[in-house]
Amino acid sequence: MNKLFLPLFVLLYFTALPQVQAQLQMRGVEVGPWVGTAVYFGDLNTDFKLNRPGLAGGIGARYNFNHRLAVKASVNYGRIEAYDSDSDNPFELNRNLSFQNDVLDGTLQLEFNFLNYIHGHREYWFTPYAFAGISAFTHSPKTIADDGRTVSLRELGTEGQMRGDEYAIINMAVAGGVGFKWDITYEISMDISAGIRAGGTDYLDDVSTSYPDRSDLLRNRGRDAFELYDRSLMVNQEGERIDRAGEQRGDDTVKDVYIFAGFGVNYYFGDVRCPGLGGKRR
Template sequence: MVITASLLFTATVSGQSLMRGWEVGPWAGVSYYFGDLNTNYRLNRPNAAGGFLARYNFNERLSFSVSGNYGKIAAYDSDSRNPFEQDRNLSFQSDIWDGTALFEFNFLPYFHGSRDNFFTPYLFGGLSIFNFNPKAVYDGPTQLNGVNPGELVELRPLGTEGQFKGEEYFTVTAAFTYGMGFKFDLNYEWSMNIHAGIRSTYTDYLDDVSTVYPDRTDYISTRPQSDLAVYMSSGKSLAIDGGKPLGTKGQQRGDSGNNDVYLFAGVGILYYFGDVRCPSYGSGTRRK
């Protein structure tokens, strides 16, 4: 009985040791945005994304990862089939710099080097801290406040929804991150991960659009580029709403009831630093 207990203990320790340790590597893929300028979840404008991931495996089921990520997001009302969005005719683009910490749960037992347990789907959830900075192209006919047609303009400093100076939205904030993936071994050291992670953010200003059109006279006293601010807020609109030009004070510009979302999806190659190759009882470890 003592011998049997000893063997079971050894097998358990071996199995746990087999999957403890770090694995690191890069990933590359695409990024998407969903919000006031993409209410129908269009996927027609993917942008490049990528990052670097470090994961610590506690055992064959549970792991913890941290990653640094970059992606670009963009949207255009001209892509929409929604009449209001087409008439509003806004657009934006932004770089996203993202740091994420996640707990991951493997659906199946996963052992590097196993003949049988070398792949698994997995779920993950955690927190992201990220930086964003929405911009848009000035497409007016002539130079305005020193900005030439075709130049990319930062929107936050303009206060496009009437924010007073010093009261603009924060460009560093958090997101609840969740998603799923699939991982599998290429050999003992190397594995491939496919993942898609949704960032449900705590801001409605990824796109610089959230509430209503401001009083244009507010710009005159608070913004040195008041003419440019007015144009980037509403000057590109194409319609008249209720007998008033779209962009009149108090008219709807966005939906403040729903925060914006971005998504990273991609493929990563990770190197496992574990050095214990002793298999757990019956795990069927394969050779490299």
């Protein structure tokens, strides 16, 4: 994902740079909220299914340099979740893990409009656009125990992490995506967008590497860790779960990703500075 988004960011920057150096046609800030959905792809959703969308939303501020280039900062929230029981893969079905995670995300992105876009213009009032940037996010995966309790998984060290060596809850990711924006009035516009956050962590789902030694886990982390690190459906003749120490639990070669998609409404505080570009569509 980094190999895809970082060149895109550079391409957008140097493609739009001449527009900044040219005469400014539109400049100013627009601010507004958005609402939509969040989805996750990773070890518990390897088939890229969209059957578990979570609520998402946020607020952002965009600064327009001109009719082609803008920079946007946003704060976003999304609930992601996945269940092995949804999978068609026999390994994942038997693994029988699940998680929910509340992600709080701050993103800074550079936007490039593919068409001329000028607030209030009779002709240039809409455009598709692409964006690339960076995100910082916090997360804490949880699961529902057999007794109905919601249990935080990071503190359990479910893959044998020692106390103090748990995976980070604050991570950085590469952001990128596409959208479409259009005017409603001179001041008010709307946009629809979908953006991916990639490369930040492989522990959005608390699954990455292999099963730990269960005796060590019980001794070091307690009963919840012992009961929740392995919820496999396959048992031995005594009805007990098989000791899977060292066996594959996840795939640490591919990072987890999450996607935000939704509608936004923005209020424009700037102005159009170049004469002869058409009347304002108030």
